[in-house]
Every structure is written in C-alpha cells, then in structure tokens.
Amino acid sequence: MIEEEFDAIVIGAGMSGNAAAYIMASQGLRVLQLERGEYPGSKNVQGAIMYANMLEKIIPDFRDDAPLERHVIEQRLWVMDDSSHTGVHYRSDDFNEAKPNRYTIIRAQFDKWFSRKVREAGATVLCETTVTELVRDGRGKVIGVRTDRAGGAIYAGVTVLAEGVSGLLGTRGGLRQMLKPEAVALAVKEMHFLPEEVIEQRFSLKGGEGCVIEAVGTISHSMAGLGFLYTNKESISLGIGCLVSDFAAMRESPYALLDAFKSHPSIRPLIAGSEVKEYAAHLIPEGGYKSIPQLFGDGWVVVGDAAQLNNAVHREGSNLAMTSGRIAAEAIVEVKNRNAPMTKRNLSLYKTLLDKSFVVKDLRKYKDMPALLHTNACNFFTTYPRLMSQAAQNFMRVDGTPKIEKEKATTAAFIKARSRLGLVSDAVRLALAWR
Amino acid sequence: MTKPVTKLRVEDKLYQNRYLVDSGRPHIKVRPHERPSANLLALIHVCPAKCYELNDKGQVEITPDGCMECGTCRVLCEASGEIEWNYPRGGFGVLFKFG
Numbered sequence: 046m047i048e049e050e051f052d053a054i055v056i057g058a059g060m061s062g063n064a065a066a067y068i069m070a071s072q073g074l075r076v077l078q079l080e081r082g083e084y085p086g087s088k089n090v091q092g093a094i095m096y097a098n099m100l101e102k103i104i105p106d107f108r109d110d111a112p113l114e115r116h117v118i119e120q121r122l123w124v125m126d127d128s129s130h131t132g133v134h135y136r137s138d139d140f141n142e143a144k145p146n147r148y149t150i151i152r153a154q155f156d157k158w159f160s161r162k163v164r165e166a167g168a169t170v171l172c173e174t175t176v177t178e179l180v181r182d183g184r185g186k187v188i189g190v191r192t193d194r195a196g197g198a199i200y201a202g203v204t205v206l207a208e209g210v211s212g213l214l215g216t217r218g219g220l221r222q223m224l225k226p227e228a229v230a231l232a233v234k235e236m237h238f239l240p241e242e243v244i245e246q247r248f249s250l251k252g253g254e255g256c257v258i259e260a261v262g263t264i265s266h267s268m269a270g271l272g273f274l275y276t277n278k279e280s281i282s283l284g285i286g287c288l289v290s291d292f293a294a295m296r297e298s299p300y301a302l303l304d305a306f307k308s309h310p311s312i313r314p315l316i317a318g319s320e321v322k323e324y325a326a327h328l329i330p331e332g333g334y335k336s337i338p339q340l341f342g343d344g345w346v347v348v349g350d351a352a353q354l355n356n357a358v359h360r361e362g363s364n365l366a367m368t369s370g371r372i373a374a375e376a377i378v379e380v381k382n383r384n385a386p387m388t389k390r391n392l393s394l395y396k397t398l399l400d401k402s403f404v405v406k407d408l409r410k411y412k413d414m415p416a417l418l419h420t421n422a423c424n425f426f427t428t429y430p431r432l433m434s435q436a437a438q439n440f441m442r443v444d445g446t447p448k449i450e451k452e453k454a455t456t457a458a459f460i461k462a463r464s465r466l467g468l469v470s471d472a473v474r475l476a477l478a479w480r
Numbered sequence: 481m482t483k484p485v486t487k488l489r490v491e492d493k494l495y496q497n498r499y500l501v502d503s504g505r506p507h508i509k510v511r512p513h514e515r516p517s518a519n520l521l522a523l524i525h526v527c528p529a530k531c532y533e534l535n536d537k538g539q540v541e542i543t544p545d546g547c548m549e550c551g552t553c554r555v556l557c558e559a560s561g562e563i564e565w566n567y568p569r570g571g572f573g574v575l576f577k578f579g
Contacts, residue, residue, distance in 0.1 A: 081567055083500070087575045088549065152579035173571030193569050211551035213567060224555050231552045233528045235493070236578045280578075289555050293522040300490050300528060323578050324493035326528035326550040 051077045051201040053377060054190055055168075056176050056214065058085035060363040061349025062207030063159040064103050064370030070168035072378045077199065078168050079192060081175040086156030088209075090234065090327035091363055092275055092282055094257060095150045099364040103371050104162055108144065112154040114277035115255025116145035119248070123311070125262030125272075126434040130311045141254065149255050149275045149282070151236075179204065179218045179345070186388075187218075187344035203344055203377055203387040207370060210328045210350040220347065221338030226293060227419050228332030228353070230270070232286025233299040235307075237319035241279050247315055248276055259360060262430035264306050266297055269422040271360070272306045274315065281316055283307065286329055291422060299326065329362065330355040334412035340399065341392040346373045354404055358411045358479075365404045372398045413478040424471060428462050490530040494546040501545050502572040508544045508553065509564045516540045519556040520563070527553060548574045 055066045058080035066078045082088040094117065100107050119136035140146065164170050180189040180198045189200035206215050210229065215221050248256040258274040265271070270287030285299070285306045292299065306312060330336065330353040337353050340346060348354070349366035356365060376395040377387070385391050399405055418425060436455045459468060508531070510520070520540050523532040529546040532553070542563075554565040567573070 081570050083571050083575050086579055088573075088579075090576060090579045093579075153576050154578075156579070175567045175570040211549075211554065213565075223559055224551075226555050229555055231526070231528065231550060289526075289552055292526045292552070293519055293556055296522050296525040298525045298528075298530075300493060300530070304489060321493070321496060323496050323576065324548075325497075325576055325579060326548040326552075328551050328555070 049200045049202050051075045053203050054201040055205040055207055057207035057209055058160050059089045059209055061366035061370035063163050064367040065205045065374040066163045066168045067166050068371050068374035070166035076168035078170045079174045079176050080172045085160035086153035089152045089156055090325045091152045092273055093150050093152050095148050096364040097146055099367045111158050114149040115253055117147040117257055118254045119256040121258040123260035124430045124433050125260050125264050126431045127263050129434045131433050131437050149277050179214055206347040206351055207349050208351045210330055212351040215347055226290035228336045229289050230286040230329040230331045231289050232284055232329055233303050233326045234284030235321050236323040237281040237316045238322055239319045244276055263427055265426050267423045267427045269418045331357045331415055333415045334408040340396050343389045344387050346392055346395050348373045356407050358414055368404050417474055417478045432459055432462055498575045500572050502568050506544050507566050507568040508542055510540055510542050511562050523553050
C-alpha cells in the first residue's frame with residue numbers, strides 16, 4: 046500500500062484549479078497544487094471578463110481585496126464590415142450597484158490573488174513544476190503524478206486535472222481525445238496602455254465603470270471568429286480569435302488579423318496613442334456540449350478548459366471553469382467525508398452535480414451552434430455583416446431616392462446574396478441552434 | 481512586399497513579452513521530413529509567434545524561442561507525428577505579465 050501524502054493533487058493554477066484547491070483546502074483536505082509557471086497566472090490568458098456570481102460562491106467577500114479592473118456597465122455587440130459597424134449597445138446605470146455583476150480583470154494579477162487565497166486556505170502550492178506523467182496502479186487507477194523536479198512520484202487519493210485547454214496529460218494519458226482543429230479557436234490579444242482619464246473620456250465612463258465591445262464580421266476574413274475590446278483601469282485588452290481549422294484552411298496569420306482589426310476605422314480612435322506592453326496567444330475550447338469528454342474516472346476528475354467547458358455563444362469560460370472546479374471539489378469532499386474510496390463510481394457524483402448546474406445546461410442549449418457556425422462561416426461572418434451594413438447605410442443616407450425603392454433595393458440585395466430559400470434556411474437553422 | 485513587414489511586426493510584438501528560454505532544450509521539435517503536409521505548411525502563417533519558417537529546401541523548421549505555448553501547432557500536427565510538443569520545464573518559457 047502506497048502512503049498517500051495528499052488527499053488531492055490539483056494540476057494547474059488557473060480558474061478551475063484554484064477554485065478546486067481552495068474549496069478542498071477550506072474543507073480540511075490535504076491539497077497539493079502544481080503549477081508549471083513561475084507564478085500562478087504566468088501561463089494564463091483571458092480577455093478578460095470575470096462574473097461575480099460564480100466567484101461569490103467560492104469566496105463571498107472577494108471584492109474586499111481581489112484585483113478588479115472595472116465593473117462593466119456597457120456592452121456593445123457589433124457587426125462590422127470593412128468601414129462600418131452596426132451595433133446593439135446596452136448601457137445601464139443599474140450595473141452601478143453595490144455588488145456589481147461583471148468585472149474586467151487582468152489574469153496574471155487576479156490569479157496571483159486567487160492563489161494567495163488558496164495558500165491561506167491551507168493548500169501547498171508548488172510553482173515552476175511541470176507535471177510530466179500521471180501515475181497509475183495495476184488496475185489503471187490514477188494514484189499520483191510525476192513531475193520534472195528531482196524526486197519520485199507524488200501520491201494522492203485523487204488527482205484534479207485543471208491543466209487548461211491543451212490538456213497534455215489527459216490526452217497523453219488516454220483520458221480523453223486530442224482537441225480537434227474545428228473545436229478550438231486561436232485568439233491573440235494585446236494590452237494597450239492609456240491614462241485612466243483618457244479611457245474614461247473615450248468610453249464616457251467614470252469612477253471604475255467599464256465598457257466592453259465584442260464584434261463579428263469581415264474582421265475575421267470569412268472565418269468563424271470574434272474580435273473584442275475590454276476596458277481595464279489603465280489599459281485596453283484588445284484581441285481577435287478564430288477557429289484553428291479555419292486559420293489552417295485559409296492560411297491566415299493571427300497577427301495580421303489583429304493588426305487589421307486595430308486599424309479598422311471603428312477601433313483605431315479608441316486605442317490611439319496607446320503603448321502596447323504585451324502580446325499573447327491562447328486557445329479557447331469552442332466545441333461546446335458535444336465536445337465534453339469523460340469527466341471522471343478512477344482517481345481523477347477533469348475541470349475547466351481541459352474539459353472543454355466553455356460557452357462560445359455567450360463568451361463565458363472562466364466562470365464555467367471556476368464552477369466546475371468548485372463542484373468537483375465539493376464532490377471529492379463528500380466522498381472523502383463518507384470515508385469512501387475515490388473510485389470512478391464514487392466520483393461520478395461530480396458529473397451528476399455538474400449536469401444540474403448552469404454549466405452543462407447552458408452548453409446543452411447551444412449544442413448545435415458550433416457546427417452551424419463552423420460550416421457557414423462565410424455567410425455569418427462576411428455575407429450578412431456586409432448586407433447589414435449596406436441596409437443600414439441605405440436606410441440612413443438621404444439622397445432623394447424614394448423610400449420604397451430603397452427598401453426594395455435592400456430586400457433584393459439579401460435575396461441576391463443568399464436566395465429566398467437560403468435566407469429562410471439560415472434563419473431556421475440559427476433559430477434551431479439557439480433554441 | 482508584405483511578408484518582411486509582417487515579420488517585423490511579429491518580432492516587435494514578441495519583444496514586449498517576457499521569456500525565460502531553456503537554452504538547448506527546445507520544447508517543440510519538427511520531425512525531419514522531405515515534404516511538409518498541408519497542416520505543417522500552414523503553421524508558417526498560423527503560428528501566432530511566427531516560430532515556423534520554410535528553409536530553402538522546402539522543409540519547415542522551428543525556432544520556439546518566441547513561443548507563447550498556445551498549442552495551435554500541436555492541434556494541427558501532433559496527431560500526424562510531424563511535431564513533438566511538450567511543455568517547457570517548470571518556470572521556463574513565456575511568462576505573461578498581464579495574460
């Protein structure tokens with residue numbers, strides 16, 4: 046019988062790993078968390094918007110000392126063509142509340158804070174340590190890990206794989222399949238620094254208010270993709286991401302796409318005069334419900350991006366990560382408190398609880414969306430944005446053309462581009478995938 | 481002549497980043513090959529750090545010093561065995577200041 050030094054090993058100190066380590070350590074479990082970066086957050090990249098509700102369920106008083114940038118009071122959803130944007134903006138003073146709902150954050154800073162909470166809760170956090178292999182017993186149960194540090198294997202009752210989107214250990218260990226190029230997006234991002242008052246002036250903000258923009262359209266060069274701009278206190282996070290399969294097929298360069306997005310007439314004035322201090326790239330799971338792998342087994346569970354838990358339609362990821370980490374930890378604590386072994390059967394409690402949460406319910410709702418957007422990228426990301434821009438401009442521009450003729454021209458343009466059947470079919474398929 | 485300009489731009493971008501390069505231990509290797517597959521060839525354009533380049537024999541080479549460890553090349557080329565991808569040793573590689 047191998048002596049277990051720890052009740053649980055958590056691999057990775059991102060949102061899901063920190064949530065899991067915090068909950069288990071708070072409940073008195075002996076937790077070891079391993080992180081390959083120099084400090085927690087040094088390998089992590091996110092837009093980033095953080096949703097308060099999911100963090101409140103883990104650290105209720107997080108607002109006291111968490112490094113938060115701005116609380117979001119305005120969200121702009123844009124459809125762009127080469128020279129314009131058409132948008133839905135929602136700005137409300139209701140978001141100026143005692144406990145705001147959404148914040149922009151800077152991950153390297155936020156993750157350091159979260160990790161401090163994990164250590165304060167009693168977990169042992171070891172950075173600069175890459176886990177190289179899962180250790181199994183004769184029956185295949187995961188009983189520990191090997192790392193690139195000197196010394197042998199480290200043993201624990203259960204291993205929480207919070208290793209992030211790439212998920213090397215899980216895929217190499219045969220726990221789940223390799224990511225598919227059409228089920229993952231590559232996003233690149235820059236940090237643009239500007240004085241606080243300049244940001245507040247450009248976006249009509251005051252006192253910690255924030256504004257976020259998310260955009261689809263010709264900016265993604267007919268690939269399935271999204272551009273974003275988030276205001277932080279003294280910086281703007283700006284980026285764009287598209288499916289890896291589309292990047293490969295089109296042989297597009299992400300940095301060229303980013304530079305084109307930055308020089309778009311609707312974006313350029315917002316970042317004018319900024320100083321860029323970092324360029325980052327990261328993958329985002331986009332496969333949705335149908336890509337969720339096996340979530341638990343003998344001696345292990347997988348959480349967060351490694352489990353593909355990302356809602357591409359609503360651009361939510363870190364909250365699903367946090368929640369899956371929390372729920373996995375709660376399931377482990379319950380099994381532990383029953384003095385039961387960490388078997389596949391007992392750890393299935395994690396999936397049972399996750400299925401009841403918003404995480405799986407939301408992903409199930411949009412289960413057909415990834416396939417729809419993947420197979421119709423050109424229509425949804427180029428043809429319709431162009432048509433919408435033309436329609437809006439036709440409607441706004443006053444040039445003596447009778448209104449009835451303008452409306453006929455707009456209708457004709459839609460039919461010419463997609464045909465009557467195509468329009469109906471696109472609408473029906475979108476409605477079905479959204480349902 | 482857009483290519484040299486683009487190259488310059490990526491290097492300028494990467495210059496902003498912090499790295500601790502593990503000298504002599506590249507975490508990504510390209511398997512020797514005669515002719516690159518379509519996916520391997522695509523990496524010349526798709527890699528966000530422009531780590532992949534074509535040599536004059538038409539083969540794809542990698543210099544992973546500017547790698548941001550996104551894993552795109554792994555998604556496209558690991559299954560075929562054309563590249564070997566590992567995380568850098570603990571503490572090495574890209575160190576995001578903001579992320």
